[in-house]
Amino acid sequence: MGNIAALKDKNVLTGNKKPLFLASTLVVTVAVFMYYFYIPPGVDIGPEQPIPFSHRLHAGIKEVQCRFCHPYVSRSISAGIPPVGKCLYCHNFIITKHPQIVTVHRYFNNKTPISWVKVNYLPEHVLFNHQRHIKKEIACRQCHGAVETMDRIKKKQFEMGFCVACHREKKANLDCWLACHS
């Protein structure tokens, strides 16, 4: 008798567990689907650029200095993006038959600038000056992260808290309304 009762209990249990199992499988499947649907795996890298230019290759593996391509960073307010001609310093000689480099040459010959997608944003009323920071020997990576490890640079929205935290630490100007806002 005791055995039958135990069996009945078991039946009751498995009977209850099956729908539970199915339901949780469904939930997991839907969650995985939604994850890939709304957050495609490529979202963690920067936007696609007209030429797949890689900082990881150029600044990382080939160790080209940031300032070779962004020379104005220590001289002016903005760092600037290199003109097409800058690419040809090297690509007049290196992998000239590579399809992407052929495209680079076409831009140059047609005198059209490459329309790079801008990734760094500051709210419009914020004044930012590279020169002041570079003169104080603040490394690019303190604000831009490890660019030399990125194929595509990620979008970045600079928040005021980020600026203020370092200004406080370095005892730089904290009078934001005078210094950083127009």
Ligand code: HEC
């Ligand atoms: C200081 C030299 C130098 C400059 C300047 C330079 N490159 Fe390169 N680039 C290289 C080298 C070296 C390679 C690797 C070549 C190889 O794979 O043998 C390369 C490779 C590439 C590739 C091929 C990547 C791949 O996946 O095969 C592309 C595309 C490219 N560069 C685009 C550019 C663009 C656009 C610019 C200008 C903004 C530029 N490069 C400026 C040196 C340079």
Ligand code: HEC
């Ligand atoms: C061979 C040339 C080259 C070198 C070297 C290089 N860059 Fe660039 N950089 C570019 C080009 C071209 C773009 C525009 C395309 C892009 O965003 O990838 C760019 C874009 C950027 C941007 C994004 C600008 C924006 O707001 O859209 C940052 C930040 C940057 N570079 C930082 C660096 C740093 C830091 C280094 C050194 C570790 C470096 N770069 C080295 C050519 C170069």
Ligand code: HEC
């Ligand atoms: C104190 C923080 C800070 C440091 C240090 C810094 N940057 Fe920037 N950088 C910024 C901010 C903020 C922006 C966005 C400003 C804007 O859009 O005007 C920016 C934008 C850029 C851009 C895009 C410029 C353009 O014309 O679109 C490039 C390229 C760049 N930085 C390169 C560099 C390089 C190379 C270094 C190091 C030599 C460097 N930055 C150091 C904060 C910094």
Ligand code: HEC
């Ligand atoms: C990693 C540290 C660091 C970060 C991050 C940083 N700053 Fe600075 N900033 C400094 C230092 C240090 C100075 C002082 C430079 C000097 O004395 O010439 C300075 C100076 C300035 C000045 C000039 C102030 C004056 O006295 O006139 C402005 C404007 C400024 N920063 C704006 C910004 C903005 C906007 C951001 C955020 C996008 C930012 N900074 C992020 C370190 C930083």
